[in-house]
Amino acid sequence: EPEVTQTPSHQVTQMGQEVILRCVPISNHLYFYWYRQILGQKVEFLVSFYNNEISEKSEIFDDQFSVERPDGSNFTLKIRSTKLEDSAMYFCASRREEREKLFFGSGTQLSVL
Amino acid sequence: SQQGEEDPQALSIQEGENATMNCSYKTSINNLQWYRQNSGRGLVHLILIRSNEREKHSGRLRVTLDTSKKSSSLLITASRAADTASYFCASAWTGANNLFFGTGTRLTVIP
Numbered sequence: 001e002p003e004v005t006q007t008p009s010h011q012v013t014q015m016g017q018e019v020i021l022r023c024v025p026i027s028n029h030l031y032f033y034w035y036r037q038i039l040g041q042k043v044e045f046l047v048s049f050y051n052n053e054i055s056e057k058s059e060i061f062d063d064q065f066s067v068e069r070p071d072g073s074n075f076t077l078k079i080r081s082t083k084l085e086d087s088a089m090y091f092c093a094s095r096r097e098e099r100e101k102l103f104f105g106s107g108t109q110l111s112v113l
Numbered sequence: 114s115q116q117g118e119e120d121p122q123a124l125s126i127q128e129g130e131n132a133t134m135n136c137s138y139k140t141s142i143n144n145l146q147w148y149r150q151n152s153g154r155g156l157v158h159l160i161l162i163r164s165n166e167r168e169k170h171s172g173r174l175r176v177t178l179d180t181s182k183k184s185s186s187l188l189i190t191a192s193r194a195a196d197t198a199s200y201f202c203a204s205a206w207t208g209a210n211n212l213f214f215g216t217g218t219r220l221t222v223i224p
Contacts, residue, residue, distance in 0.1 A: 004155075033211060043156065043201060043214035055210050091155055099143050099205045102212060104155035 002026040006092050006105035013082055014113055021077045021108045023092030032075045033093040033102065034067065036060070043091070049075065082112045119202060119215040127223050132189040134218040136202030137182075143205045145178055145185050146212065150199045159187075159200075164207075194224040 005024045013019050025032050034046040047057040047067055054067065066078045075094075079086055089109050093102040120135045138145065144163045148156040162169045162178045162185065169176045175188040189196055199219050203212040 031210065035214075042216045043203075045211050045213060048211045050210065089153075093156075098210055101146060101158040101161055102148075102156075102203075104148075104157070106155040107153075109153075 002103075004092055004094055004103050004105035006090075006108050008108060009106070010109045010111070012111045012113065015084055016081050019079050019082055019110065021079075021090050021092075021110070023075045023077070023105055024073050025075055025092065025094030026096075026103055027073070029094035029096050029103070031055075031095050031098060032067075032069070034077045035091045035093060035104075036088040037091065037107075038088045046077070046090075079110075082110075084112050086110060087112045119200075119218045121218060122216065123219040123221070125221040125223065126192055128192060128194055130192055132192050132196070132220055132222070134187045134200050134202075134220070136185045136187070136215050138185075138202070138204040138213075138215075139183065140204075141207045142180070143207050145176075146203045146205065147174075147176060147185075147187050148201045148203060148214075150201065150217070152198075156201065189220075192220075192222045194222050196220060197222045 007022045032049040035043050037043045045058050047061045048055045064080045068076050089107045091107045092105045095102050118137050126132055144161050146161045147159045150156045160171045160176050162176050173190045178185045199217045201217045202215045
């Protein structure tokens with residue numbers, strides 16, 4: 001079965017540094033998402049992306065966050081100046097049609113020191 | 114917030130027993146979905162139930178939906194040790210294009 005792939009699986013960074021988390025959604029999918037999960041807590045929605053623009057974003061997704069689909073395959077999440085509280089597992093997800101099931105990647109564990 | 118709550122937060126049962134997890138949500142939905150997460154891994158879709166459906170089955174899974182109470186339940190029958198995982202409900206809010214996840218139920222099945 002096709003998979004959503006995320007790289008890197010682990011990322012360690014210093015507070016204030018920029019990080020880019022990368023995702024390759026399933027090739028014929030049209031809707032793309034980023035979620036995050038702080039250890040042991042709930043899965044929180046960050047942003048959704050469709051037709052080359054953000055369709056929805058949460059309060060978490062402030063000016064420090066941005067997303068991009070630089071080519072036909074990659075979908076990236078950038079955090080401009082990381083904070084300690086950005087430490088979490090970040091999941092990328094995609095789906096072909098609205099409101100159908102999501103396919104998740106295996107996540108990037110971000111640790112901000 | 115449209116995010117739901119799940120009950121119980123943790124559940125421990127013996128292999129072979131049934132496991133029931135409940136989910137409540139806060140607003141009108143198009144559908145409700147259940148996902149499974151093994152420790153430290155991504156979420157895997159289990160089953161989707163639409164707002165006009167009341168019950169759905171998939172293998173050992175049975176999901177019910179009560180839109181008047183804004184609640185859903187997931188029943189896993191004849192549990193196995195391999196069912197040990199966290200289970201999340203996710204609501205697709207009418208008018209929104211994302212899913213809002215509940216707090217999850219951590220299921221442990223003891224062999």
